[in-house]
Amino acid sequence: MSVVYVHIGLPKTGTTHLQDRLWRNRDLAMRSSGLLYPGDVISDHFHAAVHLQPERYLDWVDPAFARKWPTLLAQMKAWPQTSLLSHELYATATPEHIATLVDDLSFADEVHVIATVRDLARQLPSVWQENIKNQREATFDEFLASVHTCGPALPGFVAPTDGAVEEPFWEFQDYIRILADWAQAVGPERVHVVTVPTRRDTPGDNLWERFLRVLDVEPAALTIPVPSLNSSLSAAQAEFLRQLNHRLQPTEVAWQRYERVIKGQLIGEILFEAPNGAPRGLTSDQRTWIAHTADEMIGEVRSAGYRVSGDLGDLAVSRLAAGDALPPTVQDVLDVALDTMAEMVKVAPLPAVGPRWKTRAMNIVRRIRRRALGVRRSL
Template identity: 85%
Template sequence: MSVVFVHIGLPKTGTTHLQDRLWRNRDLALRSAGLLYPGNVISDHFHAAVHLQPDRYLDWVDPAFAGTWPTMRAQMKAWPQASLLSHELYATARPEHIATLLDDLSFADEVHVIATVRDLARQLPSVWQENIKNQREATFDEFLHSVHTHGPALPGFTPPADGGIEEPFWEFQDHVRILNDWAAAVGPERVHVVTVPTRRDTPGDTIWERFLRVLDVDPAPLTIPVPSLNSSLSSAQAEFLRRLNGRLQPTDVEWRRYERVVKGQLIGEILFEAPSGPPRGLTSDQRTWVAQTADEMIAEVRAAGYRVSGDLDDLTVSRLAAGDALPPTMQDVLDVALDTLAEVVKTAPLPAVGPRRRTRAMNVVRRVRRRVTGLRRSL
């Protein structure tokens, strides 16, 4: 039977780890479990997701990759067993996009949807950091105020008419609304929720194993490992970057330069490699409303009757303080800034001799030559 699984994220729930591990083990998964992970390169899944939503991702839709989705679709159509699509940008698909995708997948006997979901206490700091890595300037408290004000699409909730600027969060993280949209198209019995474990030391119960259980894939033959990447900034590092963003807005620097210099070098090569502390966390007051929101969202998911791999209790948020990092001091931020600048100086390529310096040097040479020539003539 032909079955297509669509993994829709959510973002910041271990998706990169899952996708990288699936891609590296795709040949083993095909041989051992009959699972096809289509595409010629791993980025094909990204291009397929953005081309499904050209209105939402206009800047990323590249005509050069217009043939990517038709190629992936043909690969899955030719495969008689299970196939998997995976990208977190499917989380932003609206009903019209979902309908288009299902029409393209009409060759399959069944289409199932998988959502990986993590508790709000970990998601909120993680998403705020991700926003900061992409030129956003909101403080953590401003970000949380926006999240609280605009809220998820829960029964009885109406966003205020003038709630201020909405920081990016619920569009990607409102799993109640997102799951409802997909369930309306494929049926709740074909929607799978994979919860991110709160503990990482339980044998046989990692996010990887919970995910593979949905696909009915034995993890044992998938032996190719992936590197463990630490992508979390400390509270002081995040605040340094946030303040730096105030000087590096789109009017100040083009995205390509920001992406390569700030994301690639400052973050990827310097901040991630530097000794760091815990990331920014929630205060006791913030935990109160976050826990209440989490409880309401869990109740909605439980009532919907989706299949769960893991435990919905993993999504609960404790109302008690959990040793969350407080705001950094200015000295902490200054230390990070100076350490980062020092690493830039140590590792930056030596600059070429500038035109002014060359001109000055040549002028000195010319003056010496004129003096020597004049002296010879006088003799």
């Protein structure tokens, strides 16, 4: 039977780790479990997701990659068993986009959807950091205030209409609305929620194993590991970057330069490699409303009848602050700024030196001027 699973994220739920591990083990997965992870390169899944939503991801839609989706589709059509698509940008697909994708997959006997979901207490600081890495300027408290005001699609919630700027969060983290949109297209019985564990010391119950359980794939057969990469900034590092963003807005710095210099070098090669502390955490007051929101969202998932791999209790938020990092001091941020500047100086290419003849000529001119000035003063 031909079955296609569409992993839609959510972003910041371990998706990059899962995708990297799936890609490296794709040949083993095909031989051992009949799972096809299609594509010629791993980025094919990204291009398929953005070309599904061209108006949403206009800056990333490149005509040179327009054939990536037809190629993935052809590979899945030729495979008689289980296929998997995976990219977190599917989380922002509208019902119209979803209908288009499901129609393209109509060759399959069944289409299933997988959403990896993590608790709000970990998601909120993580998403705020990701926003900061993409030229956003809002403080953590401003970000949380926006999240609180705008809210998820829960019964009785009315979104504000005052025109205030909404910080990016619910558009790709409101798993109540996102799951409902996909369930309308494939049926709630074919929607799978994989919860990100709160504990990492339980054998046989990590995110990778919970995810493969949905696909009926044996983890033991997929033996190629992936490196564990640090992708979190300390509270001081994030605040340094946020303040730096005030001087690096899109009107002043093109995205291509920001992506290469700030994301690639400053963040990827310097901040991630530096000794750092804990990221920003939540206050007790913030935890109160976040925990209440999480409880309501968990209730909606439970009543919707989706299949769950893991434990919905992993999505609950404790109302007690426990070791959450406090806002950094001015000195903390200054130390990060100076350390970062020092590292950039160490690796920066040396400035080009002019021709030696030009340097010698300028030195001769300077000596003649000094002598002439000395003669005039002696007179």
